Amino acid sequence: QVQLVESGGGVVQAGGSLRLSCAASGLTLSRYARGWFRQAPVKGLESVAAISENGANTYYTDSVKCRFTISRDDAKNTLYLQTNSLKPEDTAAYFCAAHPVFFLLRNGEGKYWGQGTQVTVSS
Numbered sequence: 001q002v003q004l005v006e007s008g009g010g011v012v013q014a015g016g017s018l019r020l021s022c023a024a025s026g027l028t029l030s031r032y033a034r035g036w037f038r039q040a041p042v043k044g045l046e047s048v049a050a051i052s053e054n055g056a057n058t059y060y061t062d063s064v065k066c067r068f069t070i071s072r073d074d075a076k077n078t079l080y081l082q083t084n085s086l087k088p089e090d091t092a093a094y095f096c097a098a099h100p101v102f103f104l105l106r107n108g109e110g111k112y113w114g115q116g117t118q119v120t121v122s123s
Contacts, residue, residue: 003026009120014122017085037095059106069084
């Protein structure tokens with residue numbers, strides 16, 4: 001059974017940082033493109049960051065460039081999202097996902113999804 005389990009969310013003041021983790025079981029993450037998405041109340045799902053299966057390509061949505069960093073630890077079968085200089089508009093549920101094709105994942109398609117972790121940034 002494939003599972004992606006996110007952790008690391010919480011409540012933080014503006015300017016703070018959080019490190020989100022996505023631990024996988026039942027699949028080898030290094031064989032997939034992986035990414036982070038978020039959904040704020042009354043907003044649609046937004047692709048935040050993605051990394052290709054070999055790590056050669058990354059994607060960040062404009063609003064998080066230079067603040068968020070996606071990384072992976074293949075030995076731990078885990079994906080990370082380091083979030084720095086957080087803003088109230090970053091408040092959302094954050095989900096990790098995996099897909100065999102990088103550009104499809106980057107555009108919002110996921111074959112496997114986690115259940116999400118909430119990030120709340122107070123002003």
